[in-house]
Amino acid sequence: MLLADVVAASGRLAATRSRKAKIAVLAEVLRAAERGERAVAVAFLTGQPLQGRLGTGWRTLAELDVEPAPEPTLTLSDVDTALSELAATTGSGSAAKRTAVLTTLLSKATESEHRFLFQLITGELRQGALEGVMVDGIAAAAEVDGDAVRRAFMLSGRLPATAEAAMTGGAAALAEFRLELGRPIRPMLASPAESLTDALAQLGNVVVEYKMDGARIQVHRDGDDVRVWTRTLRDITQHVAELVDVVRAMPCRSVVLDGETLALTDDGRPRPFQETQARFGATREEQVHALLLRPYFFDCLHLDGDDLLDEPLRHRREALRQVAGEHIIPGAINPDEPERLLNDALDAGHEGVMAKDLDTSYAAGRRGSAWLKVKPVHTIDLIVLGAEWGHGRRTGTLSNLHLGARDPDGGEPIMVGKTFKGLTDELLAWQTEQFQRIETRRTASTVFIRPELVVEIELDGVQTSTRYPGGVALRFARVLRYRPDKDPADADTIDAVRALLR
Numbered sequence: 463m464l465l466a467d468v469v470a471a472s473g474r475l476a477a478t479r480s481r482k483a484k485i486a487v488l489a490e491v492l493r494a495a496e497r498g499e500r501a502v503a504v505a506f507l508t509g510q511p512l513q514g515r516l517g518t519g520w521r522t523l524a525e526l527d528v529e530p531a532p533e534p535t536l537t538l539s540d541v542d543t544a545l546s547e548l549a550a551t552t553g554s555g556s557a558a559k560r561t562a563v564l565t566t567l568l569s570k571a572t573e574s575e576h577r578f579l580f581q582l583i584t585g586e587l588r589q590g591a592l593e594g595v596m597v598d599g600i601a602a603a604a605e606v607d608g609d610a611v612r613r614a615f616m617l618s619g620r621l622p623a624t625a626e627a628a629m630t631g632g633a634a635a636l637a638e639f640r641l642e643l644g645r646p647i648r649p650m651l652a653s654p655a656e657s658l659t660d661a662l663a664q665l666g667n668v669v670v671e672y673k674m675d676g677a678r679i680q681v682h683r684d685g686d687d688v689r690v691w692t693r694t695l696r697d698i699t700q701h702v703a704e705l706v707d708v709v710r711a712m713p714c715r716s717v718v719l720d721g722e723t724l725a726l727t728d729d730g731r732p733r734p735f736q737e738t739q740a741r742f743g744a745t746r747e748e749q750v751h752a753l754l755l756r757p758y759f760f761d762c763l764h765l766d767g768d769d770l771l772d773e774p775l776r777h778r779r780e781a782l783r784q785v786a787g788e789h790i791i792p793g794a795i796n797p798d799e800p801e802r803l804l805n806d807a808l809d810a811g812h813e814g815v816m817a818k819d820l821d822t823s824y825a826a827g828r829r830g831s832a833w834l835k836v837k838p839v840h841t842i843d844l845i846v847l848g849a850e851w852g853h854g855r856r857t858g859t860l861s862n863l864h865l866g867a868r869d870p871d872g873g874e875p876i877m878v879g880k881t882f883k884g885l886t887d888e889l890l891a892w893q894t895e896q897f898q899r900i901e902t903r904r905t906a907s908t909v910f911i912r913p914e915l916v917v918e919i920e921l922d923g924v925q926t927s928t929r930y931p932g933g934v935a936l937r938f939a940r941v942l943r944y945r946p947d948k949d950p951a952d953a954d955t956i957d958a959v960r961a962l963l964r
């Protein structure tokens with residue numbers, strides 16, 4: 463398949479807001495692609511090369527100044543091979559080799575392919591939001607059930623491999639995907655509840671647990687080999703030796719655990735979320751002087767050869783009890799005084815509680831209603847689209863943030879408001895520097911950036927708006943914190959923001 467076909471499809475995807483139309487475009491590409499090319503096609507369309515991040519910026523590419531080719535001849539395999547060469551070229555003296563690889567590639571690309579390759583290589587095309595649509599595109603192209611594709615994707619974490627399996631082996635090949643030790647799956651997510659009473663009324667037998675304000679972790683142990691991933695499946699094993707030690711000491715041979723990690727102050731209260739996050743990037747040397755992270759596990763997905771994903775939570779908790787002992791998150795099954803548990807959690811400095819149905823299986827990657835979160839402060843996660851230069855004391859810093867909600871159909875984020883409230887001097891300095899690194903364009907007043915940062919916003923509610931394209935605007939929004947543990951695909955959708963209109 464020619465790269466030009468994928469570039470054309472990418473253009474058609476961007477030009478429509480209709481989910482149905484997008485699914486049709488994706489399915490058409492998958493059907494037309496040959497065996498072996500489909501994974502590359504999916505990777506390019508979601509903007510995530512199979513080689514991962516390529517570490518080449520706009521400036522390098524722009525400086526090359528290569529004349530475009532008149533006719534499209536590049537195939538998907540040509541480009542994939544070039545990107546592999548690029549990814550393999552690292553270390554000192556690699557700059558010249560990278561330039562050579564890129565020059566050869568670009569000299570064979572037409573003008574529109576240049577634009578596409580620039581965006582693909584710099585990561586600007588990364589489209590987490592398109593994943594849901596792609597799942598349906600694969601289902602349509604392979605004529606299989608959407609849920610079968612979704613399950614395979616959740617277990618593999620890789621859309622390209624999922625597409626290749628669906629297209630070559632259909633439903634049977636998709637059913638082959640299993641939870642594998644050493645390969646993280648996407649975490650199960652919760653839905654918000656109005657109140658604890660509401661949450662309990664919706665569920666049957668429940669466990670009510672503290673909702674701790676740390677960072678999500680998934681830990682796999684295979685013999686003595688222990689690895690730890692974040693919510694977005696980033697491997698942080700190197701940075702969290704103390705968590706590795708805890709799991710290595712558990713009485714089992716193999717286990718997969720889901721939980722939260724955080725550091726506590728001397729009097730046992732949670733330390734700020736930013737401090738936990740900072741630990742995920744720390745080197746081993748720094749770590750010695752840093753805070754001690756503790757794990758609080760709440761689920762067990764595998765134990766000594768048995769996969770527990772399809773077992774009810776009740777059974778998974780029994781497995782958890784066998785291995786995690788004192789490292790289980792505080793909570794109680796069918797508590798007599800649930801309100802008291804909530805108050806205890808809040809008094810101890812945590813966010814609230816989670817109520818979970820004991821009879822449901824683990825829905826990887828899903829935000830379902832089997833897990834309900836109850837927290838008194840209302841927050842939403844939005845995508846930063848840009849920021850305006852500040853005035854007065856803030857002159858010279860990027861201050862007033864433009865905030866967007868996710869388009870559930872995979873389009874551009876939809877702007878819902880602005881805020882400069884809640885930003886500390888430290889955050890202002892950080893964002894002023896960071897935004898200019900991921901700037902896409904600017905006007906006299908505003909710097910616009912690649913939509914890749916997620917920020918958690920506290921708000922009083924929303925109101926209808928004729929000014930913003932989604933028809934809603936935030937009321938009294940303020941920044942609570944940045945969420946480096948979330949991708950734009952995890953941000954709240956415009957539908958979730960509209961649901962607050964009520």
Ligand SMILES: Nc1ncnc2c1ncn2[C@@H]1O[C@H](COP(=O)(O)OP(=O)(O)OP(=O)(O)O)[C@@H](O)[C@H]1O
Binds near residue numbers: 674675722760
């Ligand atoms: N007992 C618990 N069970 C499950 N998740 C918990 C628990 N305590 C804390 N958490 C955290 O809460 C999150 C669950 O809420 P949700 O599924 O809405 O994810 P989220 O979007 O990250 O939520 P939030 O922004 O409220 O942290 C988990 O990802 C996890 O990090």
